[in-house]
Amino acid sequence: MEVRRPGITAADRPRGGSLASLLHRVEEDREALDALIFAYLRLAKPERWALAHAALQDAANPSGALAALVLAEEDHGLRKRLAQLLGDQAPIHASTWSRGTPAEGEACLRQSFAGRSETLCIRWIGGEISHLEIKASEDSSLEIAQTAEDTACLIDTLTPLLWRYIRRGGELPEGADRFARFFSVI
Numbered sequence: 001m002e003v004r005r006p007g008i009t010a011a012d013r014p015r016g017g018s019l020a021s022l023l024h025r026v027e028e029d030r031e032a033l034d035a036l037i038f039a040y041l042r043l044a045k046p047e048r049w050a051l052a053h054a055a056l057q058d059a060a061n062p063s064g065a066l067a068a069l070v071l072a073e074e075d076h077g078l079r080k081r082l083a084q085l086l087g088d089q090a091p092i093h094a095s096t097w098s099r100g101t102p103a104e105g106e107a108c109l110r111q112s113f114a115g116r117s118e119t120l121c122i123r124w125i126g127g128e129i130s131h132l133e134i135k136a137s138e139d140s141s142l143e144i145a146q147t148a149e150d151t152a153c154l155i156d157t158l159t160p161l162l163w164r165y166i167r168r169g170g171e172l173p174e175g176a177d178r179f180a181r182f183f184s185v186i
Helices: 018-025 030-041 045-058 063-072 076-089 148-167 176-183
Strands: 093-100 104-113 116-125 128-137
Touching (some): 018 045, 030 045, 030 063, 045 076, 076 176, 104 176, 116 148, 148 176
Antiparallel strands (some): 116 128
16 A cells, blocks of 8 residues: 655645745755755656745745745746746845946846845956855945846856856855846746
C-alpha cells in the first residue's frame, strides 16, 4: 500500500508551520535560502506554482521568498507569473538610468515603495563590474527615467556582467535580491 503525503496546497496543511519558518529565515539565512531553492527546483512546474501560493499564504512577508523563486525559475512563463506575484505584494515604482556602452559604463536601478527609495548602482569597465552598491534614501528627488526599450537594453547589458561577476566569486551587496524584478522581464 502506497502512502501518499499531502501536497503543498493541501487544505489540512498547518499554516505557520515549518514552511512559514523556512520562509521567514530565507532573507537572513543562506542555508535556508539554499534549502528552499533546492526543494523548489525539484518540483514539477504545477507544484512550483503551488509552492509560490503556499508562500503567499504562510509567510508574514513573502517578498524575499518570491524574489528567490523568480531568480531560480528557468521557465520563462512561470518566471513571469512569479514576478507578477512578487509585484502584487507591494506596489513598487521602478526606474532606471544608465550611460556608457556594454564595455564601459554605469547604471542605477531604483525602486520606490512605502515612501522609501533604494538604488542599486553598478559601474563596469572592460566588460567587468568595478563597483556595485545599494544606496537607501528617503529622498526621491533624483529622477531616474528611461524608456522601456532603454531599460530592456540595460538589463541585456547587465545580466551577463552580473553572472560573470558572481561566477568569479564577486559578492552581491546585502539586499540585492530585492532588485530581482528588474531582471524578471528577460
